[in-house]
Amino acid sequence: MNFSEVFKLSSLLCKFSPDGKYLASCVQYRLVIRDVNTLQILQLYTCLDQIQHIEWSADSLFILCAMYKRGLVQVWSLEQPEWHCRIDEGSAGLVASCWSPDGRHILNTTEFHLRITVWSLCTKSVSYIKYPKACQQGITFTRDGRYMALAERRDCKDHVSVFVCSDWQLLRHFDTETQDLAGIEWAPNGCVLAVWDTCLEYKVLLYSLDGRLLSAYCAYEWSLGVKSVAWSPSSQFLAVGSYDGKVRILNHVTWKMITEFGHPATINNPKIVVYKEAEKNPRLALGRLAFPPPRAAAGPASTTESKYEIASAPVSLQTLKPIADRANPKIGIGALAFSPDNYFLATRNDSVPNAVWIWDIQKLRLFVVLEQLSPVRFFQWDPQQPRLAICTGGGKVYLWSPAGCVSVQVPGEGDFQVLSLCWHFSGDSLALLSKDHFCLCFLETEERVGTTFGRPGDHT
Numbered sequence: 001m002n003f004s005e006v007f008k009l010s011s012l013l014c015k016f017s018p019d020g021k022y023l024a025s026c027v028q029y030r031l032v033i034r035d036v037n038t039l040q041i042l043q044l045y046t047c048l049d050q051i052q053h054i055e056w057s058a059d060s061l062f063i064l065c066a067m068y069k070r071g072l073v074q075v076w077s078l079e080q081p082e083w084h085c086r087i088d089e090g091s092a093g094l095v096a097s098c099w100s101p102d103g104r105h106i107l108n109t110t111e112f113h114l115r116i117t118v119w120s121l122c123t124k125s126v127s128y129i130k131y132p133k134a135c136q137q138g139i140t141f142t143r144d145g146r147y148m149a150l151a152e153r154r155d156c157k158d159h160v161s162v163f164v165c166s167d168w169q170l171l172r173h174f175d176t177e178t179q180d181l182a183g184i185e186w187a188p189n190g191c192v193l194a195v196w197d198t199c200l201e202y203k204v205l206l207y208s209l210d211g212r213l214l215s216a217y218c219a220y221e222w223s224l225g226v227k228s229v230a231w232s233p234s235s236q237f238l239a240v241g242s243y244d245g246k247v248r249i250l251n252h253v254t255w256k257m258i259t260e261f262g263h264p265a266t267i268n269n270p271k272i273v274v275y276k277e278a279e280k281n282p283r284l285a286l287g288r289l290a291f292p293p294p295r296a297a298a299g300p301a302s303t304t305e306s307k308y309e310i311a312s313a314p315v316s317l318q319t320l321k322p323i324a325d326r327a328n329p330k331i332g333i334g335a336l337a338f339s340p341d342n343y344f345l346a347t348r349n350d351s352v353p354n355a356v357w358i359w360d361i362q363k364l365r366l367f368v369v370l371e372q373l374s375p376v377r378f379f380q381w382d383p384q385q386p387r388l389a390i391c392t393g394g395g396k397v398y399l400w401s402p403a404g405c406v407s408v409q410v411p412g413e414g415d416f417q418v419l420s421l422c423w424h425f426s427g428d429s430l431a432l433l434s435k436d437h438f439c440l441c442f443l444e445t446e447e448r449v450g451t452t453f454g455r456p457g458d459h460t
Contacts, residue, residue: 275400
């Protein structure tokens with residue numbers, strides 16, 4: 001594993017282009033485009049204000065920069081650097097901006113969610129969509145880019161409109177049986193739309209493309225409900241993470257639950273491998289110890305190297321007691337993601353913040369638990385193989401694969417705290433993001449990585 005030099009960054013804005021050739025990063029009001037292989041700067045664009053959001057077009061030819069405070073979007077072309085586009089929403093304001101799948105239209109959501117403005121880069125025409133709902137996930141596109149589903153709120157009721165992306169004509173419009181719709185998401189095959197209700201009401205609804213209700217699922221009543229939702233890449237399973245600390249798996253044939261995964265604080269099954277992160281204790285030459293210790297040695301714990309040890313059952317995991325009188329309690333399944341090959345599901349229970357749970361989807365059972373020294377901030381699967389990258393806000397990045405897991409210290413001067421990360425689509429490299437900097441981590445081939453991982457039978 002090799003690391004690049006460290007580059008400046010603002011607001012964790014760093015994204016690989018969809019074709020994998022470029023890496024975009026922001027430093028306040030500047031947009032920097034680099035070649036992924038050489039990291040040489042190809043283009044440097046200057047925006048009118050500090051950039052708050054960036055997004056590549058699907059064909060990697062354009063990139064948009066949103067400046068929400070000023071209600072502005074600027075679009076830059078990689079093929080024609082002298083060409084640029086500026087969209088000013090004026091007094092209507094701006095709270096969200098995204099590309100349409102064709103990469104030639106931009107959808108801007110105005111303040112207070114009064115409307116969505118669809119701007120065409122080709123014809124300079126403008127279309128308006130009224131009544132968009134302010135919720136976690138109110139816009140979703142099918143993978144093939146043909147349809148867009150939009151959550152709407154009109155006359156105190158929730159609705160969903162399905163639009164054809166080629167001409168923005170309304171295809172279907174239907175109301176949903178929700179109290180306060182929280183999110184919508186298409187299945188990867190584009191045949192089914194999942195709709196889930198507010199956390200105050202446990203309800204997951206599944207609709208066909210023509211607006212027919214296929215199924216409604218409710219696990220329990222009179223308690224906090226759905227917290228997170230994820231489709232499997234094959235569209236065969238829908239994973240629903242709930243505030244009761246369980247993940248329920250629905251199947252695509254009957255839309256009934258086939259199993260539920262609990263997240264207990266104690267792992268009693270000796271067949272489940274539990275990796276615990278532990279600090280490495282360097283052997284110190286006692287005669288040479290200085291007092292007081294030098295500043296480097298007195299730094300934060302994140303700079304010390306760590307390793308994984310295999311714990312023997314029963315294993316007690318660190319739990320967090322939620323504060324009952326505060327909003328958004330730290331309970332329930334806050335994150336879940338399927339591996340690209342559908343074999344594994346990774347989850348995080350917010351009341352057991354240091355642990356990542358990895359489930360075998362073929363056998364529908366718990367496979368591995370990784371317990372870190374610090375709360376898990378983010379994890380993401382390698383797009384090409386079952387390999388999971390994890391960060392905890394410290395100076396390390398963690399990788400797990402069925403071969404084992406490894407903890408790697410990010411080199412460099414100072415304390416590089418990894419707050420987020422993103423994979424290159426090839427799976428060969430990984431961008432590690434800190435508050436003010438980023439660097440690239442280059443991974444070796446699978447055969448060589450397998451020799452460096454600690455395997456389940458290796459207790460050293």
